[in-house]
Amino acid sequence: MRVVIAGGGYAGLTAAIYLRRHTPQSHVILIDPKPFFLKKTYLHKTVHLPLSYFCLPYAEIARKFGFLFFKEEIDLRADKMEYILEKNSIPLSFGELSFDFLVLTTGSKPYLPFPVEGQRFVTLREVENGNISTIIKSLLPGSVITLIGGGATSLQFLGELLFVYGKKFHYRLISDQDQLLYPLPDFFHTYAQAFLEKNSVEYLMASKVTRVQDKRIWVTNQRDSEIKVHDSDLTLIFTGLKAHPKCFEADVFGRLLYNKKFYPHIFVAGDCSLYPGGNNTLSAQAAVRKGKKVAQNIMHHMRGEKLEPYTYEELGYFVSLGFLQAVGYLFDKRFFLSGPLAYFIKEIAEAQFDLFLKGWDVFIT
Numbered sequence: 001m002r003v004v005i006a007g008g009g010y011a012g013l014t015a016a017i018y019l020r021r022h023t024p025q026s027h028v029i030l031i032d033p034k035p036f037f038l039k040k041t042y043l044h045k046t047v048h049l050p051l052s053y054f055c056l057p058y059a060e061i062a063r064k065f066g067f068l069f070f071k072e073e074i075d076l077r078a079d080k081m082e083y084i085l086e087k088n089s090i091p092l093s094f095g096e097l098s099f100d101f102l103v104l105t106t107g108s109k110p111y112l113p114f115p116v117e118g119q120r121f122v123t124l125r126e127v128e129n130g131n132i133s134t135i136i137k138s139l140l141p142g143s144v145i146t147l148i149g150g151g152a153t154s155l156q157f158l159g160e161l162l163f164v165y166g167k168k169f170h171y172r173l174i175s176d177q178d179q180l181l182y183p184l185p186d187f188f189h190t191y192a193q194a195f196l197e198k199n200s201v202e203y204l205m206a207s208k209v210t211r212v213q214d215k216r217i218w219v220t221n222q223r224d225s226e227i228k229v230h231d232s233d234l235t236l237i238f239t240g241l242k243a244h245p246k247c248f249e250a251d252v253f254g255r256l257l258y259n260k261k262f263y264p265h266i267f268v269a270g271d272c273s274l275y276p277g278g279n280n281t282l283s284a285q286a287a288v289r290k291g292k293k294v295a296q297n298i299m300h301h302m303r304g305e306k307l308e309p310y311t312y313e314e315l316g317y318f319v320s321l322g323f324l325q326a327v328g329y330l331f332d333k334r335f336f337l338s339g340p341l342a343y344f345i346k347e348i349a350e351a352q353f354d355l356f357l358k359g360w361d362v363f364i365t
């Protein structure tokens with residue numbers, strides 16, 4: 001049986017490794033346009049560490065676990081998707097690749113809700129290209145760094161910047177929400193706000209950015225509709241992620257529902273998928289669990305067994321705010337943790353995937 005996996009992020013790699021481990025007779029092919037797996041959950045650390053620290057060549061992982069890797073981008077635009085679903089075959093640069101099972105794990109891309117022009121901004125796209133540390137090192141002391149977005153990505157980058165560069169720069173954080181880290185419980189906001197105050201970060205809440213052009217940012221205060229233009233030497237735009245190329249709907253077993261049709265041999269997992277139950281957040285922990293469930297269900301399908309529904313619920317959530325600083329909860333949202341303990345729990349949670357790539361499956365569920 002040939003299983004083709006489109007996208008080698010947390011979901012795709014989990015599915016590929018799990019399938020090879022538990023069905024040695026299966027023929028697994030992973031396809032990704034990049035030559036290496038990028039540990040996205042560590043991206044904020046590229047503020048001061050080289051991107052290469054967080055990359056692992058697919059060729060190496062494929063050799064270790066016994067699957068094939070093709071460096072290709074699969075065209076998943078609507079007409080091409082129809083062809084793939086109808087023919088059970090994917091057109092690639094070297095010819096057609098047929099499959100018995102297909103797993104779509106193409107992840108997410110940064111979402112930019114306003115026009116952006118010029119050279120003085122960075123999105124996750126530039127971060128993924130490894131450019132951020134060079135850009136920051138080129139800034140003069142006293143430069144203004146603006147972070148747009150009050151979510152986990154913005155705060156993790158800010159925490160890392162403060163840890164490495166201290167007060168060398170002036171930091172500004174703009175969020176269109178009243179609360180930081182919305183919709184997480186209130187204590188995330190309270191802790192993060194105190195962290196901003198302690199570090200003299202200029203915080204504009206309920207403020208909607210409408211345009212970024214070179215060193216200027218247009219901001220509308222959502223309370224009084226006043227528009228202000230702020231100067232910024234570097235703007236980091238972390239306004240969220242959206243499923244790429246689209247959000248694929250699935251049934252409770254992870255099987256694709258596309259244009260009102262159901263495909264029992266095509267599965268979806270990770271940030272690009274929406275299941276009717278369980279945790280659907282755009283997170284590595286959900287991506288890993290969906291990838292594992294999909295692999296298990298492909299194995300059940302091969303053996304003619306009953307499939308298992310995806311029911312994973314988040315075990316916890318942690319946001320780091322620089323070295324030894326973090327906030328989060330474990331198992332129960334009423335018990336919040338902060339400081340070095342929260343930081344270590346987050347590090348351990350992330351190390352689980354590193355161990356998985358070394359051959360140990362230490363995930364709790």
Ligand SMILES: Cc1cc2nc3c(=O)[nH]c(=O)nc-3n(C[C@H](O)[C@H](O)[C@H](O)COP(=O)(O)OP(=O)(O)OC[C@H]3O[C@@H](n4cnc5c(N)ncnc54)[C@H](O)[C@@H]3O)c2cc1C
Pocket residue numbers: 006007008009010011012031032033034040041042043044072073074075076105106107108124153156244269270271272281282283284285286287318
């Ligand atoms: C800075 C940052 C910090 C984060 N921290 C955490 C955290 O602490 N905890 C947590 O749980 N989550 C965290 N996340 C979220 C987490 O990284 C994502 O939810 C996770 O990467 C999703 O995994 P995925 O496999 O669905 O997609 P991705 O990891 O995005 O992988 C998708 C893969 O598909 C490939 N692809 C795309 N299109 C195609 C195509 N057409 N053909 C073939 N391949 C294709 C891409 O190249 C990519 O390799 C963080 C994200 C960021 C950006």
